[in-house]
Amino acid sequence: MTVADRTITAPEETLALPAGPAIARRPLGVFSRPQGSEGWQSWLFTVDHKRIGIMYGAAALFFFLVGGAEALFIRLQLAVPNGSVIGAGTYNGVFTMHGVTMIFLVAMPMAAAFANYLLPLQIGARDVAFPRLNAFSFWCFLAGGLLLTSSMLIGGWFQNVPDGGWFNYAPNSGLLFSPHKGIDFYAVGLQITGIASLVSSINLIVTVLNMRTRGMSLFRMPVLTWMLLITQFLLLFAIPVITVALFLLMFDRLWDANFFNVAAGADPLLWQHLFWIFGHPEVYILVLPAFGIVSEIIPTFSRKPIFGYNFMVASGIAIGFMGWGVWAHHMFTSGVGPLAVAAFSVSTMFIAVPTGVKVLNWLATMYGGRLRFTTPMLYAVGVVSMFTIGGLSGVTHSIAPSDTQQTDTYYVVAHFHYVIFGGIILGLFGGLHFWWPKIFGYMLDEGWGKAAFWVILIGFNLTFGPMHILGLQGMSRRIATYRADEGFAFWNMVATVGAFVIAAGVAMLLWNIYKSTRDWKRAGRPDVGPDPWDARSLEWMTASPAPEHNFDREIEVEGQDEFWHRKYGRDESGRVVRAATASEIAHDGSNTKVHLPSPSYWPIVLSGGILLVGYGLIYNLWLVAAGMVLLVGAMYGWILEPADDPEAAGHHGEHEDGRDDGGRDDEEAVTVG
Amino acid sequence: MADTMAAEAATHSAPREEHRTSTGISNEKLAMWVFLGSECLLFGGLISTYMFNKGRIGPGDIGPADVFDIPFTSVSSFVLLMSSLTMVFAVSSIVRGDLRGNRIWLATTAALGATFVAGQVYEFTAFYSEGLGFTTNLFGSSFYALTGFHGAHVTIGIIMLMSLFVMSLRGNLGPERAEKVEIIGLYWHFVDIVWIVIFTIVYLFPQ
Numbered sequence: 001m002t003v004a005d006r007t008i009t010a011p012e013e014t015l016a017l018p019a020g021p022a023i024a025r026r027p028l029g030v031f032s033r034p035q036g037s038e039g040w041q042s043w044l045f046t047v048d049h050k051r052i053g054i055m056y057g058a059a060a061l062f063f064f065l066v067g068g069a070e071a072l073f074i075r076l077q078l079a080v081p082n083g084s085v086i087g088a089g090t091y092n093g094v095f096t097m098h099g100v101t102m103i104f105l106v107a108m109p110m111a112a113a114f115a116n117y118l119l120p121l122q123i124g125a126r127d128v129a130f131p132r133l134n135a136f137s138f139w140c141f142l143a144g145g146l147l148l149t150s151s152m153l154i155g156g157w158f159q160n161v162p163d164g165g166w167f168n169y170a171p172n173s174g175l176l177f178s179p180h181k182g183i184d185f186y187a188v189g190l191q192i193t194g195i196a197s198l199v200s201s202i203n204l205i206v207t208v209l210n211m212r213t214r215g216m217s218l219f220r221m222p223v224l225t226w227m228l229l230i231t232q233f234l235l236l237f238a239i240p241v242i243t244v245a246l247f248l249l250m251f252d253r254l255w256d257a258n259f260f261n262v263a264a265g266a267d268p269l270l271w272q273h274l275f276w277i278f279g280h281p282e283v284y285i286l287v288l289p290a291f292g293i294v295s296e297i298i299p300t301f302s303r304k305p306i307f308g309y310n311f312m313v314a315s316g317i318a319i320g321f322m323g324w325g326v327w328a329h330h331m332f333t334s335g336v337g338p339l340a341v342a343a344f345s346v347s348t349m350f351i352a353v354p355t356g357v358k359v360l361n362w363l364a365t366m367y368g369g370r371l372r373f374t375t376p377m378l379y380a381v382g383v384v385s386m387f388t389i390g391g392l393s394g395v396t397h398s399i400a401p402s403d404t405q406q407t408d409t410y411y412v413v414a415h416f417h418y419v420i421f422g423g424i425i426l427g428l429f430g431g432l433h434f435w436w437p438k439i440f441g442y443m444l445d446e447g448w449g450k451a452a453f454w455v456i457l458i459g460f461n462l463t464f465g466p467m468h469i470l471g472l473q474g475m476s477r478r479i480a481t482y483r484a485d486e487g488f489a490f491w492n493m494v495a496t497v498g499a500f501v502i503a504a505g506v507a508m509l510l511w512n513i514y515k516s517t518r519d520w521k522r523a524g525r526p527d528v529g530p531d532p533w534d535a536r537s538l539e540w541m542t543a544s545p546a547p548e549h550n551f552d553r554e555i556e557v558e559g560q561d562e563f564w565h566r567k568y569g570r571d572e573s574g575r576v577v578r579a580a581t582a583s584e585i586a587h588d589g590s591n592t593k594v595h596l597p598s599p600s601y602w603p604i605v606l607s608g609g610i611l612l613v614g615y616g617l618i619y620n621l622w623l624v625a626a627g628m629v630l631l632v633g634a635m636y637g638w639i640l641e642p643a644d645d646p647e648a649a650g651h652h653g654e655h656e657d658g659r660d661d662g663g664r665d666d667e668e669a670v671t672v673g
Numbered sequence: 674m675a676d677t678m679a680a681e682a683a684t685h686s687a688p689r690e691e692h693r694t695s696t697g698i699s700n701e702k703l704a705m706w707v708f709l710g711s712e713c714l715l716f717g718g719l720i721s722t723y724m725f726n727k728g729r730i731g732p733g734d735i736g737p738a739d740v741f742d743i744p745f746t747s748v749s750s751f752v753l754l755m756s757s758l759t760m761v762f763a764v765s766s767i768v769r770g771d772l773r774g775n776r777i778w779l780a781t782t783a784a785l786g787a788t789f790v791a792g793q794v795y796e797f798t799a800f801y802s803e804g805l806g807f808t809t810n811l812f813g814s815s816f817y818a819l820t821g822f823h824g825a826h827v828t829i830g831i832i833m834l835m836s837l838f839v840m841s842l843r844g845n846l847g848p849e850r851a852e853k854v855e856i857i858g859l860y861w862h863f864v865d866i867v868w869i870v871i872f873t874i875v876y877l878f879p880q
Contacts (some may be wrong), residue, residue, distance in 0.1 A: 129700040206704045211693035236711045244718030248818065257807060259722070265811055267728040274718060347677040668706060 002464035004466065010182055011033040013584060045599035047131035049547055053117030053137045054439065057432075059142055060110035064358065066149060067101035068506060072499055075463075079496035081484035088480035093182065094162035096341055097152060099166030100186065104193050105145045107420065110428045111289035112141070112197075112613050115204055115228045117439060121128045121246045121539035121546060122225045124213025124555045125639060129206040131597045132638065137200035139607035144192030147614050162186035165478060167279060167330075168249075170260035170271035175253055185251045192614050194239045194246070204228065205427040213538075215557035222537040222560075223306055226293030226313045230320040234288075237324075242278035245271060254617065268511055276327035284323040286420065287387075288316060290427025291358055292381045296360050297434050298316070300535045302369025305561055308361045315354035315361075322351045332400050333407045341400045352391065362444035374533070375449030379430025382457055386422025393468065408478070409472025417464040429456075429509065437528045441545040442520040448512035456505030462498025466491035531582035536564040547589030549596060606634035675766065697723040699759070705856045709863045712826075716867050717817045722875060726815040734810050740800045741876055749792030749870050753827070756785035760858045767851045776841050780859065783854045786827050786843045793824045823871055833857050 043051060077083045086094060116134065120127055128134045145313050151161045162182040164173045173183045208229045212221070221229075249271070251257035258264040260271055299306045306312055330343040336344075362384050371377070393415040397403045406412055429477050431597070437443050471477075475488045481489050532542040541563045542551050559565060569579040612627030694700060730736050763778035797817070807817045837854060840846040846853070 129704065202704050202707045202711070205707050206700050209696050210698070210700050210703055212695040236707060238712045240711050240715035241718045244715060244722065248722065250871075251814065251818065255807065257818070258811045259726070259814055259818075261811075265731065266726065270725055274722075313824065325786060327696075 007266050007345050012285065016125055018169045032626045042599065044604055045135075045601055047127075047135045047597050047599055047603070048130050048437070048548060049116050049120050049131065049134055050548075052134055053437050055138055056109045056116055056141070057113035059138075059145065060106050060113060060341055063101050063105035063109070063145060063149070064506075067098050067106055068503065070098035070101065071155050072503060074098060075496040075499040077480060078492050079490050081482055081486070082465075083481045086480075089163070091157045091480040092165075092478075093152070093158045093161035094164050096162045096168075096186075097148075098181075100148060100162065102420070103166060103282070104190060105148065107139055107286045107424050107428070108193075108197065109145075111228075111231065111286070112137075112200060112440045114224075114289060114293065114428070114431055114435070115200075115231075117546075118435065119204055119207060119209065119225060119228055121542070121550055122222050122537050122540050123208060123211060124551060124557065125207065125211035127597065128203050130203045132600050132603055133199050133203050135600065135603035137196045137203065139604045140610055141196035143192075143607045143611035143614070144189050144196060144365035147192060147611060148185055148189035150252060151182060151189070155181070160185065167275050168271075169275075170249070170268040171262050171266075172205045173249060173253075173271075174260055177356040179250065181618055183249070184253055187246045188614045188617050191243060191246050191250070192610055194243050195610070197235050198243075203240070204232045204592060205236065209230075213555050213557060217308070220557055220560050220562070222292075222311050223295035223309065223316075224289075224292035224537075225297070227316050230316050231624075234285045234320055234323065238278045238281040238285065239340055241274055245274035245278070247566065249275075250617070269331075269334060269336070273327070275329045277324075279330065279399045280327040283361050283419070284319055284381055286424050288319065290383060290424045290431075291316070293431035293434070294362060294383050295358075296535075296537065297376045297380040297430055298365050298384075299561075300434075300533050301374055301380075302366050303372075304369040304532075305536070306361065307364035307367075308357075309560060310356055312361050315357040319351065321625040322347065322354070326351055329364075329397060329403070332403050333483050342481045345398050345400050349395065352376075352395050352398075354459035355391055357481070359384060359391070363545055374433075375444070375446055375453060375483065376430045376533075377485055378450060378453045379426050379433065379542075382453065383427045383430065385459075386426060386460070388418075390418025390422050393418065406471060409471035410467040410475045410477055413477050414464050417467070421460055421464065425459075426456075429453075434533065437532045438539055438546060441519075442516065442525070443532060444516045444527050445512050445519070448508060448515065449656040451484065452505050452508035452512055454505075455508060456502055459501030459503075459505055462501055463495045464498070466494045466498075470495075472633075493672045529583055530586035531563075534567075534582070536561040538563055541566075542587045543583060543589035547587075549589075549591065549594035550592035551591065552587040552594075600638070602638040604635045606631060609634055693879065698851060702856050703858070705859050709859065711865075712863065716823070716870075719822055722869065723815040723819045723875060730810045730812050732844055734812070735803070735805050736812055737816075737875075740803050740805050742796070742799070743857070745792070746796065746872065746876055749789050749796075750868060752785050752792070753789040753865055755876045756782045757790070757862050759785060760861045764855050764858050765802060765847070766852070767848055767854050770848045771848065775846070776838060778847060779834050779838045779841065779854070783831050786831045786834070786861075790824055790827055793820065797821075811838060819871060819875065823864070823867060826867070830857070830864055832863050833860070 036601050043055065046052065076085045077091055077094075079085075086377050116138075121127075123372070148162075152158055154160055162168070162185055164178060164183055164186070168183065168186060172178065173186075185234070208221070208225060212218075248257070248259040252261065258266055260266050260268055262268060295306055326344060328340055329348045331345075334339055342449040354464055362380075366381075373381075389477075390404060393411070397406065397412075397415065433449055435443055470488055470491050473487060475482065475486070475492075482492075530542060530544055531539075532544070538555060538557075539546070541555065555562070563585070565578055566584060568576050568579060568586045571577045609627045609631030612630060613624050614627075616623030616625070616627050635653045694703075695702065698706075721861055727737065759778050759782045763775055763782055766772075766774035805813045805816075807813055811839060835859065837857060
């Protein structure tokens, strides 16, 4: 950060290399860096956090459509008794891939999209701490996602697909019960996305802790930044636990180890513990970014600062800690013993407290505010209400005797869809509408946006509301069909209709994106201005779309909601009055002298190596060797490439200071890769 | 203006000037600390798995008491612990600007680490010949996974130390890059500390 600013204030002095001579040789002439900001290459080799954020978002939307199609097949199969749309075997694969896709390939990367795009902007930084590692995180995630998704196609339609459910309990996941390669895809694919999440979490933690602009103390950061920071810490500590579990599973399946081999005396509870020690923090990994997004949207459209900022942050931190002490409530019926059940019941009740604090603070923020029900605000209010329903049904699970009845019924399915769809997906869609003008420079159509919201909300309640009833009636989850005399037919049909209403709503949302883009282009691409919503945090203080270098000058922050307080002051009687317009304060992006990191070939090449290793582990160890060659080669390329390509200097400004990327994060990359 | 320029130039010659970060810790060093935090959970998971599984072998099965050679492993553990000391010498020598000393200590550290890994290879071979394979029983799977994982970490550390050594030989590792050595040192010390835990829990706890 600071180097970029010094570049602005005194361009000459960065010519002095502060870190000794950068390694600028080009062995064999191949270690130059790619150049240019146009065309497809500028996306493949970019290290710009904003482009990486957009790519995360696009990939997540793609996987959302895949996971959504899977959901529709589930609902078609269950629409009427004795359904025969897809067979029981395929059904297992479809619901497994639906869960895995929606959690690992939609909710997590869509949150990563906002984290990548917004974190540096919200703290006034020029980029993340390690831009190349950031690009690597995205490509590695995409490699893992494509590997997982390809399992539906390779070797025949749904022949080698993971089919053990998203939590994939042992020993059902062993070779004995699951002889095809589906579980291998699961184990390898999730390890690859895990590497991506781990690298990304390290990068973003360092970014938030280290790259804040002057005056941006921790307790002046926007609530979204805080929630994303807590999320990254949860990822940092949760990912290695599932990595261990997946490693053990892989060893069992590929090399005959005994970790989950009951015949050799293994206890399958080991998998459940390892999985849920990851799995419950994972719930907060998913939901905290959405909470952060809601905490940005509601103050903006209530024209009030967030109520109880300190409580908001502290409750997020509390959730981050307590999230580690509730995992066994997923295992009440697995025989963990009465003491454990009692302890985890109590801790599960307790974790509702900080979550409740958040809900009450959102309500208090809206109370007495001048509310504007724009599309993002509708989504945010939707989160507050729908998530509360999901949260309350979650509290019912903390009562172990009742949970014992509900385990593995549709009541659980209803609960976590109210949390994941009603809390997370609605929140992310709200963020999509809220930041769209910042990211792309034009607004999404409000009429279509609101219509899509209502259709999605109604469809959502039609789909998942009845599942509470079905669950309490005793309908088991993960069954491919049910008999007519069981009495489940009516509500299942309602849920299926609801699912197609959601699909229609999502189609309207996509149509809105298409239509708004087309209209904007037809109208000659009018400028939306830096701050179309009259918002509060720093990302609105630069041009829309955010210029490649983010800010023209270093921003000195004096308090929370810095941008708002620059726009508004108080007159003698204490009334809020406008002091300046947004475009007077916001940077226009005209500074072309800011030093930017050069693009790099190696993040995508390294990820390609990992992808080869992944397929190799499943199919042929020779492919692993080839992947390792590519991987090691990419690491050497990474380390040896010049900090900045002298020939690329024209585009990125004149300076060569070797800062931020190039030759610094190499050793970490070796250990991570 | 000229004064500020001179002042800027003066600060540039200070070794860590470029790391003007919010916390005062460089990005690279902070990233290593954060990464090591994550590694704690990785080894935590593996150690828990070992403890969960070690009692779960049949009565006649080959177990820890049948294969462990405590004196041998104690010596190789001692060698690894000594490598932490030489790592400290490597960092302190480069901070003082003693590049030759730095190369000697880096090479010594790598050599001690390699001795440890060689000891582990020997140990694995001996255990295997006594009938304990990776697939033999739960103890075998858990033991080899945990110690093998640690051995892989030591090996990666050796590669990084050797990379520093080569950089130094080629004149690319002066005192201004002392922090690189320090960061790799953090990793190295972490791997050593993990071994203390593993050695205690796996080898020394009553079987």
